[in-house]
Amino acid sequence: MGKANTSTKRKGELLQAYGFITPTVIILGTFVLFSVLYSLFISFTRVNLLGEVSYKFVGFDNYINLLKDERIWIAFKNTISYVIVVVPTQTFIALVLAYVLNQKLKAKNLIRTVLFLPTLTSSAVLTMIFMFLFSVNGPINQFLMSSGIMESAVNFLGDPKFALKVIMAMNIWSTVPFFMTIYLAGLQDIPDALYEAASIDGANSMQKFFKITVPNIAPVTVFVVLQGLIGCFQIFDQAYIFSNGSGGPQNSTLTVALSMYQYAFKTNGTMGYAAAIAVVLAIVIFIVAMLAKKLQKEEI
Template identity: 50%
Template sequence: MKKNLQGYFFLMPALVVMSIFIVVPIGYAFFLMFFQVDLLSGTRTFVGLDNFVKIWNDPKFWAAFQNTTKYVAVVVPIQTILALMLATLLNSKIKFNRAFLTIMFIPTLTSSSAMTLIFMWLFNNNGLVVNALSSVGIEVQFLTNPNLALTVIMVMNIFSTIPHFMIVFLSGLQDIPGSIYEAASIDGANRIKQFTNVTVPQLMPVTFYVLIMGIVGCFQIFDQAFILSDGTGGPQNSTLTFTLYIYQLAFSSNDMGRATALAFVLGLIIFVVTFFVNNILKPDEVNG
């Protein structure tokens, strides 16, 4: 008992901080989602499940759901595959791999706000990309086109997140024992079969981590969409995401109750998706 009390004593500072900044806000948000809350006057009225009914009947919710789902479905697979390919290339001992690794890691060191401004400069109506395409006879607008505005954010996110996941995959590749590849080679497996039958299964826990972090990050995207659309989610709600819509409900519409209800819905969606990914990949059963 004395040793346990000593352990809890040393954990107490971290537990206090977590309680104040994580547990209490989550509990209070769970409480607020059943109320209509006016932040300015500080009043709240119990409405039960009415906030969820309003969300279900709100066209902007379905626009945010469609945009975020599309974003996750496109960005997560592409960034995972490209990161794995680049990590495999670096692990093959190519020349100048350290310089290549340093250059590739620069986007990760750049803040997302600065990266968004760079891409806005590249893809605005007078930007470098638009002018380059116009010079070859291709007239296209990106940031003002509802069909392409979200694509710009996708490209930006893929470009900025690949280096981090590439390092994670590279670490996993270097932890795979060389004896496994030697055994596979003796059994007649070529490079392709070694990759599919040895590398991919051995990397499953790492792949699970990359997928989960990518899914959670994509579902929680906010700053890029906010800066790109000036907080409106435009054009025509084409860049409206869950978190941006939560921000609009809480601080533009002064409806904190509906904002917390939508945050709960988002958390539930992330939990369900990660649960299915965990059951499909089964990373804890690798080599078990």
């Protein structure tokens, strides 16, 4: 009798568990798994989804054409340049700020709140703000000319040499507070006894930072780097707003995600080609993320 009651109770608990996870499974299956599989499928076809729906299987033609597409190579070059600059910079600044704010400072909670504000602002608004700051008649040019650094205004937004760098600066400024908060949470787990022992041994602040903080925060750094890599490779909205969807000036702000959008919605009949770009981008992100994770583990 006891075994029967236990079995019935266990079945009831399993039904409850399945009831709780079923909505999540349905949502993920519909909007994630199905989307991934469908994108993979149409990447091997020439498909038109904006008018009369039609599919034509073309094999690996989309992927072969992708390798010959000069715009895609430019997009990958811009995206990789963006990743190489932004990820290390935002990671280092976030760690340093977190380390400083983890000390016994006056009004540190107020400082944390102020520094976190950019994260609460939408990327569209931040892009518009930075476009104003770096415009020809904007505050940055006014400061550079008034201080004698520049004799005349620089067209940061229209010069291919500076356009992508402005987006880099904006994203570093807006993402550092988020990663700083993650680092702050990780720093709370480092025992104070380690710093006290280091002080007794005569270690200075720099030695404590590199010998105690950095090694103990390594797992958090792995997470921050991976999140930064994924986010940077997927950059779209800032480049779209900055260039009005063109990737200009002279393709200097053309990213892989933006080129994917252009082929999917701006050119008729290239939705399958855009899906092929998405698949290649996903593979690149996966490979880079795994390499970064492996390198971080080896350093640990």
